[in-house]
C-alpha cells in the first residue's frame with residue numbers, strides 16, 4: 066500500500082503539508098517536484114499525491130511539467146492537495162483536465178487554506194489567525210489521510226462559479242507574463258552576498274553577478290527568495306520593505322535547502 070507524495074514548495078506550506086500527511090498515512094515517501102519536474106516521473110507506488118501551492122489561481126509551471134512527465138498508469142490512485150490562501154478557484158479542475166488529457170484519473174482533489182506567502186499583496190496576516198489556519202489545515206490533513214487510505218473517489222474541490230470563471234480568465238491572461246515578473250525584485254544595501262537566494266530558488270532563476278543577485282526571467286513567483294533572505298534585503302516593488310516576511314513556522318531554511326540543493330528524498334514512518 067505504498068504512497069509517494071510529490072510536493073512543490075517555496076516557503077514551506079506544501080512541504081509541511083506533505084510531511085504531515087506522510088505521518089498521518091503511517092509513512093510515505095516525499096519527493097520535491099522541483100527536482101523531478103523535467104524528467105519522466107516514475108513511481109512504483111500504488112498511490113501518488115501531488116501537493117502544490119496555487120499560483121495566481123492556477124497550476125505553477127513546474128507542476129504542469131511534472132504532470133506532463135508522469136508515466137501513463139490509469140490504475141494508480143492519484144490525488145492532489147492545492148495549498149492556497151483562501152481561493153482555490155478552478156485550480157483542481159485545471160489539474161483534472163490536464164491529467165484526463167494524458168489518460169490519467171485524478172481520483173480526489175482537496176483544497177487546503179494556509180497563510181499567504183504572496184508578499185507583493187501584503188504580509189501573512191496576524192499571527193493568531195495564522196496559527197488558527199495552520200491548526201485547521203492540520204485537522205483537514207487528518208481527514209484527507211483517512212479518505213486517501215480508503216482510496217476514495219471524490220469530486221475535486223473548487224471555488225464558487227463566479228470565482229472559477231473570473232480567476233481562471235485572469236490566470237490565463239497573466240500566465241505568460243509570470244516568468245518576467247521578477248523584474249520587480251530589487252536588493253537593498255542589507256545584502257551580505259550570502260548566496261542563500263541563489264541556492265534556494267527552485268527554478269535556478271537567480272545568479273550572483275558581481276556582488277548582487279540578479280534574476281533571469283524564468284521566475285515562478287514562489288517567493289522563496291524574498292521570504293527566506295536572512296537580511297530581508299530582497300524587495301518586490303515599493304511596498305515590501307514594510308511587509309512582514311513569512312515561512313511556515315515548522316519549516317526551517319535548512320529543510321528547504323535540503324530539497325533544493327540535493328535530490329532530497331525523505332521517508333516518514335514505517336511504510
Ligand code: SF4
Pocket residue numbers: 252255256257258259260261262263278293294295296297298299
Ligand atoms: S539571500 Fe539576501 S543577503 Fe543573501 S545574497 Fe541573497 S539578497 Fe543578499
Ligand code: SF4
Pocket residue numbers: 075247265266267268269270271280283284285286287288289290291
Ligand atoms: S526567483 Fe524567487 S520568486 Fe522566482 S522562482 Fe526563484 S525563488 Fe521563486
